[in-house]
Amino acid sequence: MIATLQAARVLERSTPMGGGVELICETPLAADVHPGQFFQVAVESPxxxxxxxxxxxxTDPTRGLVGFVFNVVGAGSDWLAARNAGDRIDLLGPLGRGFAIDGGRPAVCVAGGLGIAVFIGLSNALTGRGRSTTILYGARSADQLLPAARFPKTRMQLATDDGSAGHHGRVTALLSNAIVGDADIFACGPTPMLVELVRWAQRADVRLARIQVAHETPMGCGVGTCLGCALPRAGGGYMLTCQDGPCISADLVEWTRVVDAFHG
Ligand SMILES: Cc1cc2nc3c(=O)[nH]c(=O)nc-3n(C[C@H](O)[C@H](O)[C@H](O)COP(=O)(O)OP(=O)(O)OC[C@H]3O[C@@H](n4cnc5c(N)ncnc54)[C@H](O)[C@@H]3O)c2cc1C
Ligand code: FES
Known part of the structure; x- marks a missing residue:
């Protein structure tokens, strides 16, 4: 698929949960997006x-809409969070490989913090294919959880660091009870969460090839030229997250050499 550079119009800005901003943008690029793909967004902060x-x-391809859900961590996200209805933002994309979503097995999505963003579209795509979908979702506290209403037709299990909703502790504590049989597993969140998921799978004899992770790591170009997004490959060498991912089968990654990325 060819990535396109295009201005999108912001239709709506909202704060769907504590520490989270949602921008709904109008762009014909919505029709080209596969769940898990990303855009390189131009930010005009000094x-x-x-x-x-x-x-x-x-995405809503019929209405030409793309939603972004993010938190403010620095200058770029601060600028983006200040966009309002009617503003224009410049998008390059859609980029990278999305999730492989075909098949009929039950799906379990494991989300940590802002990693939940990608599961809005993914869970719609999975349930739209008739796949039974469970979301395990962890956040620091109840006020930082995206409302469950955003994930219709799914079962949701929560965990919070402070115990204000769901299990008191890490989302990975929910894995053993939730993942039974031959489910496909999709994950996005802080690197320690992904590493813990992989360790759990190894202990539980779950094949890593059944797990796809969206690896959201710092990126320079987003299109395979700067080599800034290298991810250690199982067996040696590196992959480029922006081209071989961000959605990558967990068995392709050398997890002992992965350094912390985002959503920490
Ligand atoms: C493929 C992909 C998809 C992504 N999708 C999303 C998404 O849907 N929602 C979302 O919120 N983020 C997402 N991110 C992360 C997002 O790109 C960064 O948060 C953003 O680039 C930060 O830019 P900035 O200018 O605000 O911060 P910078 O000025 O670049 O960074 C400021 C400081 O914050 C740290 N930092 C940067 N990002 C994060 C973070 N996310 N968490 C914790 N610390 C951080 C940096 O290391 C630095 O110390 C995605 C990243 C990738 C690679
Ligand atoms: S971000 Fe530049 S090569 Fe991947």
Missing amino acids: GALLRRPYSAAW
């Missing part, structure tokens, strides 16, 4: 030379 990568959290 000193921010590079575009910033953001997953298309969801």
Whole structure:
């Protein structure tokens, strides 16, 4: 698929959960997005030379809409969070490989923090294919959870660090009870969460090839030229997250050499 550069119009800005901003943008590029793909978004904050990568959290191809859900961590996201209805933002994409979603097995999505963004669109695509879908979702506290109403037709299990909703502790504590049989597993969140998921799978004899992770790591160009997004490949060498991912089968990654990425 060819990535396109295009201005999108912001239709709506909202704060769907504590620490989260949602921008709904109008763009014909919505029709080309596969769940898990991302855009390189131009930000005009002083000193921010590079575009910033953001997953298309969801799309509505019929109405030409793309939703982005993100938190403010620095200059670029601060600028983006200040956009309002009627503003224009410049998108390059859709980029990278999305999730492989065909098949009939039950699906279990494991989300940590802002990693939940990508599961709005993914869970719609999975349930739309008739796949039984469970979401295990962890956040720091109840106020930072995206409302369950955003995930219709799914079963949701929650975990919070402070115990204010669901299990008191890490989302990975929910894995053993939720993942039974031959489910396909989709994950996005802080690197320690992904590493813990992989360790759990190894202990539980779950094949890593059944797990796809969206690896949201710092990126320079987003299109395979700067080599800034290298990810250690199982068996040696490196992959490029922006081209071989961001959605990558967990068996292809050398997890002992993965360094912390985003959503920490
Ligand atoms: C493929 C892909 C998809 C992504 N999708 C999303 C998404 O849907 N929603 C979302 O919120 N983010 C997403 N991210 C992360 C997002 O790109 C970064 O948060 C963003 O680039 C930060 O830009 P900035 O200019 O605000 O911060 P910078 O000025 O670049 O960074 C400021 C400081 O914050 C740290 N930092 C940067 N990003 C994060 C983060 N996310 N969490 C914690 N610390 C951080 C940096 O290391 C630095 O110390 C995605 C990243 C990738 C690679
Ligand atoms: S971000 Fe430049 S090569 Fe991947």
